[in-house]
Amino acid sequence: DAGITQSPRYKITETGRQVTLMCHQTWSHSYMFWYRQDLGHGLRLIYYSAAADITDKGEVPDGYVVSRSKTENFPLTLESATRSQTSVYFCASRVDRNNSPLHFGNGTRLTVT
Amino acid sequence: AQTVTQSQPEMSVQEAETVTLSCTYDTSESDYYLFWYKQPPSRQMILVIRQEAYKQQNATENRFSVNFQKAAKSFSLKISDSQLGDAAMYFCAYRRVDDKIIFGKGTRLHILP
Numbered sequence: 612d613a614g615i616t617q618s619p620r621y622k623i624t625e626t627g628r629q630v631t632l633m634c635h636q637t638w639s640h641s642y643m644f645w646y647r648q649d650l651g652h653g654l655r656l657i658y659y660s661a662a663a664d665i666t667d668k669g670e671v672p673d674g675y676v677v678s679r680s681k682t683e684n685f686p687l688t689l690e691s692a693t694r695s696q697t698s699v700y701f702c703a704s705r706v707d708r709n710n711s712p713l714h715f716g717n718g719t720r721l722t723v724t
Numbered sequence: 725a726q727t728v729t730q731s732q733p734e735m736s737v738q739e740a741e742t743v744t745l746s747c748t749y750d751t752s753e754s755d756y757y758l759f760w761y762k763q764p765p766s767r768q769m770i771l772v773i774r775q776e777a778y779k780q781q782n783a784t785e786n787r788f789s790v791n792f793q794k795a796a797k798s799f800s801l802k803i804s805d806s807q808l809g810d811a812a813m814y815f816c817a818y819r820r821v822d823d824k825i826i827f828g829k830g831t832r833l834h835i836l837p
Contacts, residue, residue, distance in 0.1 A: 642823060653730075653815060653829035661823060669824060701769065710757055710776055713817075713825060715769035 614638075617702050617716035624692050625724055632687045632719050634702030640714070641707040643685040645669075645677065647698040648718070654701065660685055692723045728818050730828035737806045738836050744791075745801045745831045747816030753777075757819040758792070758799045763830075764812040772814070775799065803833075811835045 615636040624630045634643065641662050646654040646669075656669030658677040666677050674696060676688045685704075689696055699720050703713040727750045737743035749758070760772040775783045775792050782790050787807075791800045803810055816828040 644825065646827070651829065654827040656824055656826065659824060667822075667824075670826070699767070703769075710774055712759055712771040712774055713761075713769070718767050 615702060615704055615714055615716040617700075617719050619719060620717065621720050621722075623722045623724060626693060627691050630689045630692055630721070632689075632700055632702075632721070634685045634687070634716060636683055636685075636702075636704045636714075638704065638706070638714070639682055640704035641682070642705045643679065644703040644705075644713065645675070645685070645687045646701045646703065647671065647696075648701060649698050657687065657700075689721075692721075694723050697721060697723045728816055728826050728828035730814075730816055730831050732831045733829070734832045734834070736834040736836055737803075739806055739808060741806055742802060742804045743806055743833065745803075745814050745816075745833065747799045747801070747828060749797050749799065749816075749818050751797065751818065751820075753821055756821065758790075759817040759819070759825075760788070760790070760799075760801045761815045761817060761827075762810075762812045763815065764809075769815075773801065806835050808835050808837065 618633045644659040645657040655671045660666045660679045663682045699718050701718045702716040705711045729748045756777045758775045762770045773785045787804045789802045813830045815830045819825045
């Protein structure tokens, strides 16, 4: 089915472990984004990408790494997970048109113990 | 830096009544885009309405409309004839010229039967 898919839906990991959250979109949208959602903070931008091999930091990039070797994939890696990274993570994409909205995946709930 | 402020963490409205959610933003840009997103308990993020800053006319989508006051940097969402299915978290979002999209902290809307 066309759309934007995040995996896994839920993940529990331990402090210090590396974990990668996957995001795949079938629309060939140019732009892709990673947000984290925390109570009292709304959605905060971690990283975004304007095209393959082009990425840029958002509001809260520390502790995260992204890559975009293919247009359709935009994985987010926590190199050494910390408890403060416990959150719900959303991937989103949009077409390269001025008023185009974001299309979101269903989110990944990550718990770091 | 651009910021988005939603001053009402929670609101309640009687079913069939009208409610207005407030959003203000801070920017020095003259051309930008504004959005309202809805997040029901399913966690899915759904676009409600969008507004281009260069358009004077307020956007409308069925029961949802905005009051866009560019000089005041205000972008409120009005929901008419509130329905139980409108109960959700509502996020205001601002798209910057560098394509980063910044969200407010959200307003949780309760619909009272």
